[in-house]
Amino acid sequence: MSRYTGPSCRLCRREGTKLYLKGDRCYSDKCALNKRNFAPGQHGKSRKKTTEYGMQLREKQKVRRFYGLTESQMRMYFDKADKMKGITGENLLRLLELRLDNVVYRMGFASSRAEARQLVTHGHFLLNGRKADIPSLITNVGDTIEVKEKSKSSDKFKALMENRAGNTVPWVDVDVEKMRGTIVTQPSREDIDLPVEEHLIVELYSK
Structure with a gap:
């Protein structure tokens, strides 16, 4: 999968949270999420039933977009984290932070x-x-x-x-x-200020 090159603010709206992809703009009133806090597209405002798989997918996509990863990179980091000692989800975030x-x-x-x-x-x-x-x-x-x-x-x-x-x-x-x-030290989970539930990503890739 190639790297996304479209509008960055569209990704924030799709995930329903700020991904801080535009630097200072994300902290200002110009942030697209402040103006249109709903998913992009014709049916963005409509309510959609969220499945267990859908929740897992959204968390995985959110992390991918936070760090600007392709799907193959994300999978590679997960496989590496899964082989490390400790909690796989936290290992994954630690790898990405480093x-x-x-x-x-x-x-x-x-x-x-x-x-x-x-x-x-x-x-x-x-x-x-x-x-x-x-x-x-x-x-x-x-x-x-x-x-x-x-x-x-x-x-x-x-x-x-x-x-x-x-x-x-x-x-x-x-x-x-x-x-x-x-x-000076490895980042702990408390140091990583990402609003994600990494255990859902582990569940998704472990299927």
Whole structure:
């Protein structure tokens, strides 16, 4: 399945919750979900009977859209999480949180995950001192992510750092002046502020 390239706000309306795909716009009155809080399409306002499968599917789609994943990527991460020790659903979310593009977003070096993915692809970051341009790369505790020296002087990153309201993610430590961040511990479920019921995803893929 190819990556979705349509209107981002349409995805939020379909899932009935903010996915924060448009950065600052999602926090403003311009958010489409504030204006039209119903599913897109001709029958978006009509009530539909929700089945058990439908609930499981929606949770899976919600997580996919939060992190910008294709279906094959989502399945790959689930299979990997299922083989790890611990609770499969929490393992899945932890893996997704440790993706390089998501860590860049969590550190405040991008206003959205989509923007973080683009910035990583364009080679604006160093991972442990080396160029890293693969958004799906899984990071580890102790890894350091830094904006490249040439990119630090850009208006884009200066604005991001000026508007950054402190470090609100407990599992990363960020030095705003140096535009550098370090993963200090693995994110726990309590640290992941996603309104999803991951056990439904496990049930869906376990059928």
